[in-house]
Amino acid sequence: MRVSKAQAQANREHIVETASVMFRERGFDGVGVADLMAAAGFTHGGFYKHFGSKADLMAEASANSLARSLVSAEALSVQDFVDVYVSRDHRDGRATGCTMAALCGDAARQSGDLKSAFADGIEQTLQTLGEKYPTRPDAPPGETREKMIDLLARAVGAVMLSRACPDDSALADEILAVCHAQMTASISSES
Amino acid sequence: MRVSKAQAQANREHIVETASVMFRERGFDGVGVADLMAAAGFTHGGFYKHFGSKADLMAEASANSLARSLVSAEALSVQDFVDVYVSRDHRDGRATGCTMAALCGDAARQSGDLKSAFADGIEQTLQTLGEKYPTRPDAPPGETREKMIDLLARAVGAVMLSRACPDDSALADEILAVCHAQMTASISSES
């Protein structure tokens, strides 16, 4: 049952989108090709008409969701980013949250292709955040970038540590609340 | 071939130790029971004489390496901790480095037992770091703990983001260098 070119392209995009959600929820190893294709509404055999291997899809789905997360980031101030990112909603919504926080631990053990996708995503995030950050007239060159790198590491670290704690533990919430406050203080002391 | 009680206990500890290294290197899903037992010098069948399941060992190995990492932390000042932790050596030595940075992404998807081990490890680390941190006489209660939570999140986030970048990328080194400098500035501005 051949399908129109446009439909095939739409199906492919739907598979990538489904994969990016499932990978964030369960990790790369926690999602099987058959699992994924069933969730997308297909049988597993057709997978290899679209992708060379599962590893190829992992890289493509990661690149996709890393780039996509910036769509919302572009509309936010740096303080808004912190509010949205270092929050219980984000911590509890792994499947639709930031790909860095969901998968950077797994990415460390993957191929260069996958890591390149992550590096590109990190770089784009730093650019987008930097453009939203108010710069002092006398600021040394690179100061904004340095602050954004530190801010991103704090945000990712806070969410990941909070997620590693039991679901209703006080520590999980404390990590988020404390890091949110400290990051907010860092931002406002500059502007 | 039965083995003496003391030998059996030593063998068990050796398996836990081997597992904690292999899990940090390859992730929980990347290490099979047979793999692990072979690396420890045994055949796989004996595994269930020591542990109820692979998940049980995952929790025990995590608790073990989370507690063990404090042995070195106890001898360090907070600045020494930052120097050792936010470094290329640590980033490139996943197998023998901090369990939080190696496995907290995986921990988020595991059972409550495993997450409890992580929460305990985080709590112990915060305690140990806090005891090393100089407190101002007029500091409000909880200030030290808040600073240590933020510091730990920054350290873990920096190492994990750096590890997610391709092996020889400039960005991977930049993240470490920038976060190290920012964290150092945060520490010295207080003492």
Next chain:
DNA sequence: TGTACATCAGTGAACGCGCGTTCACTGATGTAC
């Protein structure tokens, strides 16, 4: 202290199962005339 027997850490074959991947097949789409 010496003997007889129960215990149990470690062995290695075997279990069912799900994995990533391949392949012959189907039939609607796209194309050539």
Next chain:
DNA sequence: TGTACATCAGTGAACGCGCGTTCACTGATGTAC
């Protein structure tokens, strides 16, 4: 525009393989007398 044929997205059975776990067995250790 209509017909004949090639293309190829999607199907579903099948592949070899490694997974976590079980089990009958071995034989040195630990224990009871």
